Amino acid sequence: METRVKISEVCCLCYGAKRALTKSVEAKKEGKNVVLFKEILHNKRVVQELQKLNIVEKENLEDLQKGDFVILRAHGEGKGTYRYLDSRNIEYLDCTCPNVLSINKLVEKKNSEGYKIILIGKYGYKTGKMHPEVLGTSNWCDSPILIEEEEEIDTINLSSEKYFLAVQTTFSQEKALKMIDKISKKMQQFGKKFEFKDTTCNAQRVINEKSVKLAKEADKMIVVGGKNSSNTKELFNNVSTYTTSFFAESIDDVKALIKDKKIVKGDYIGLTGGASTIIEELNEIRDYILKVL
Ligand code: SF4
Structure with a gap:
């Protein structure tokens, strides 16, 4: 046969990742000293191609310096990264995926309105390794409650009166919706105000x-x-x-x-x-x- x-x-490649990649190459062609802040894509071949173009990658914030043209990758960054770059006048291009940006803005807004933020995402419950997007989003609000597995729902601390929930974009939607349903019932049972947005990526x-x-x-x-x-x-x-x-x-x-x-x-x-x-x-x-x- x-x-x-x-x-x-x-x-x-999704559009978020494609955009970050294209912008990096374009900036290099314009003669900028392009520095990727952390791995732009989990793709060895792409990383090697970028190295051939003399586009370097730096892992630590402290290694970024004036003269670098920093690309912030699609996963998004916490507020601290922007503050660091601005305070040192380091030029950068924010290639955070628009989906991730809108989640970060949303949790920041809800946090400022007094909601306790719950974020469903891969924060390393079993692996100890936090997904960079979860790390970034966590930095846009005050100590969010992070949940990765259904079994953690029973232990959610309910000392706040209102809660807002968002989901890491690449988290399984099916799993997230089941967890949201369970959390919603728990909130109802304890008379808490609960809002959520399914922010998984289309x-x-x-x-x-x-x-x-x-x-x-x-x-x-x-x-x-x-x-x-x-x-x-x-x-x-x-x-x-x-x-x-x-x-x-x-x-x-x-x-x-x-x-x-x-x-x-x-x-x-x-x-x-x-x-x-x-x-x-x-x-x-x-x-x-x-x-x-
Ligand atoms: S949110 Fe979706 S489109 Fe954006 S980087 Fe993540 S997977 Fe790609």
Whole structure:
């Protein structure tokens, strides 16, 4: 039987990540001394391409200096970062995704109106590793209540009178809605005022939906993306519910899958990539599989 490879109708770089990447390259072309503040994308290949353009990355705020043209990545930053840059007259371009920016502004506003903020997101409940977006958003309000798992809801401290809840953009919407429902009931039970906004990202949701659609028809799925990318991991978990799925960080991982006979001639293979994967990687993988199988 003939091997088939199909790329998900919607996948790869979301507009937030694409925008940050494009702006960085554009600024470099304009002759600016572009410095990325932290990893712009969880994508080794993109990072290497940027290094070739002499675009450097700095991890610590203290390493940023006058003369740098700092790119703030799509994940968003806390207020402290802006204060630091402004106080030292360091030029920067805020490439925070508009979705994340609006959440940060919203929690800041609600916080100033006296609401205690609850943020559903990957703050490291089990891993101890906080997602940068959660870290950034947390800095726009006073000590928010962070929740990642349903089991934590019972322990929410209800000493405030009103609460506002937002969700990390790349958090699973399905999981978040279940948690919001439970929190809402708890608030009602204790007579607290409760408002929320489902701030999960639509871009991510469409990638998930289209990838799951493909997973339902394909024999096997390959999810391409960085292993430390939160949304790629989520995508992998979603598609692997429907078919045998593999994670590939690069074409080398796909070569290993072929060598180990995990994917073989005659398979119908679905390909998708998370919000930090570039479409060129998927095209290359598709062409390679079709060439060798
Ligand atoms: S996943 Fe959504 S919220 Fe996050 S950067 Fe991309 S478009 Fe923005």
